[in-house]
Amino acid sequence: MVIVYRSNTGFTKQYAEMLAKAEKLKVYPFAEAQGRVEPGEKVFFMGPLMAGHISGIDQAVKKFSVTGACGVGMSPATRQVLDTLTKANYVPNAPIFYLQGGWAPKKVGWLKRRMVGMATKSMRESLRDKGSRRTPEEEAQYQMLLQGGSFVAFENLETIREWMKEL
Ligand SMILES: Cc1cc2nc3c(=O)[nH]c(=O)nc-3n(C[C@H](O)[C@H](O)[C@H](O)COP(=O)(O)O)c2cc1C
Structure with a gap:
């Protein structure tokens, strides 16, 4: 293989x-x-x-x-x-x-970055609204969505x- x-x-x-x-x-x-x-x-x-x-x-x-x-x-x-x-x-x-x-937003073009931004909007918002109630896993996912990771x-x-x- x-x-x-x-x-x-x-x-x-x-x-x-x-x-x-x-x-x-x-x-x-x-x-x-x-x-x-x-x-x-x-x-x-x-x-x-x-x-x-x-x-x-x-x-x-x-x-x-x-x-x-x-x-x-x-x-x-x-x-x-x-x-x-x-x-x-x-x-x-x-x-x-x-x-x-x-997610590497800096390595993709603006259109793709926007597409992903739109597709993940509701997830970002629900994680944002959880505030300090985010679990460590959710926090890592939230940070990745915001700035890449x-x-x-x-x-x-x-x-x-x-x-x-x-x-
Ligand atoms: C236009 C576009 C659409 C994407 N769609 C999805 C998706 O449906 N599900 C997902 O989990 N990630 C999605 N992603 C994120 C990529 O799959 C993810 O960043 C992946 O790790 C990229 O792998 P690579 O570095 O080998 O290119 C998308 C990214 C882009 C740019």
Whole structure:
């Protein structure tokens, strides 16, 4: 198996490289994967979430034998996020995983920044209204929404690594 990824602001890249190192797998950005991935080789695809869709998954499924896929987004990893992701990103015979990456407003253009700003407005407001009643997790999420931040952590890869070992 090899890892192929797409990444706009670097969070998915970090996860892909960490996972490759831990599992001793080769890792390629999507743009460089063609011609390097052997025909028929199994691919674990990782891409950033954009409006609920794993960026690049359609092209990856067309080009490679994708046996697992992972979306990297800004929301905390909950059952609900994973269920929505699984419904919106069907890959034949492949499980879908989710990892919380982060938010890098300075690395995206103004239009995308605005789109995310609008999509997260109600969440920001409800967290703001909680004030000092925010839990530490909510506080971290609130600060990330306001100014950007990273939740990339090696421990988050545990479920994917377990799955890879059982393949
Ligand atoms: C236009 C746009 C749409 C996004 N939509 C979602 C989304 O639906 N769900 C989510 O959790 N994160 C969403 N995000 C946040 C990114 O998925 C998140 O920042 C991710 O970690 C980026 O990964 P990357 O650094 O590899 O590009 C969106 C970001 C942008 C710019």
